[in-house]
Amino acid sequence: MMETILHPAEGRSREAGQKSREGKSMMIDDxxxxxxxxxxxEVRRxxxxxxxxxxxLKGSTDGWSLEVVDHKDGSTVWEDLFATDQEARDEFYRTLELEGIHSFAEDRPSESLH
Known part of the structure; x- marks a missing residue:
């Protein structure tokens, strides 16, 4: 089961990666x-x-999703779509500069959660 932690101020949420018994991410065929x-x-700091x-979505013009995946396959996903992929990238780097790379890590200290 996935754990979701919502960060309402930032409009993003975290989900712990869902793993199979072999430790690989489970995929749904459809x-x-x-x-x-x-x-x-990949960004390293x-x-x-x-x-x-x-x-x-392939062929969509609805906007771009932004997701950051950490070393344990934990996922931080922004809830809003971005008009362009460049806007999504800019938001990632803005968050990185303000909160640091550890704000995206699954095993970050609990007091740093928003």
């Missing part, structure tokens, strides 16, 4: 096809690496 931005990347993922 997941919609996604289009990933060319701005996706202070010894911590996160994956910046910007995506939308």
């Amino acid at each position: 997941d919609p096809e996604l289009e990933y931005s060319s701005l996706c990347e 202070e010894g911590t690496t996160v994956k910046l993922q910007i995506f939308r």
